[in-house]
Amino acid sequence: MTIPVNTTSPTRPSLSTARLRLRPFTADDAPALLDLISDKDVAATTLRIPHPCPPAHVAEWLASHQREYETQQTVRWAIVRADGPLVGGISLFLKTEFEAAGLGF
Numbered sequence: 001m002t003i004p005v006n007t008t009s010p011t012r013p014s015l016s017t018a019r020l021r022l023r024p025f026t027a028d029d030a031p032a033l034l035d036l037i038s039d040k041d042v043a044a045t046t047l048r049i050p051h052p053c054p055p056a057h058v059a060e061w062l063a064s065h066q067r068e069y070e071t072q073q074t075v076r077w078a079i080v081r082a083d084g085p086l087v088g089g090i091s092l093f094l095k096t097e098f099e100a101a102g103l104g105f
Contacts, residue, residue, distance in 0.1 A: 012069050015077070022077035022090065025062050029078055032086040034058050072096050079105075 012024040025033070034055055037043055043051035050057060068074040072094050079088040093102040 010066075010070065012066070012075065012077075019082055020087075021080050021082065023080065025065055025076060025078045025089065027059070027062055029086055030055070030058050030062060033062075033078075033089070036086065036088065 014021065014023040034053065037049050037053050040051055043049045043053065065076050068076070074091055074093050076089060076091045078086055079090055080086050088105065090103070090105040093104060095101060
């Protein structure tokens with residue numbers, strides 16, 4: 001599968017299946033995201049999420065996504081179920097010089 005990543009476009013891509021949708025995070029996701037990452041077991045499996053996670057950290061992280069996309073560093077998606085709830089996130093850490101990317105979730 002080819003993921004349509006065109007970092008020269010200001011619009012970040014979305015992907016959909018029958019059960020899930022990958023879409024750009026929005027500021028409206030902050031409360032649900034904070035609930036998810038405030039779980040100590042979730043935070044313990046990551047390198048970049050402090051515990052407890054302050055709401056300002058979430059807001060700064062969400063605000064960084066467009067800049068990271070436009071500078072070809074990272075593409076981040078919210079993972080939402082078809083019926084709407086946010087269930088997680090996934091990121092591609094782009095290495096354009098190698099035409100490769102690392103996956104984080």
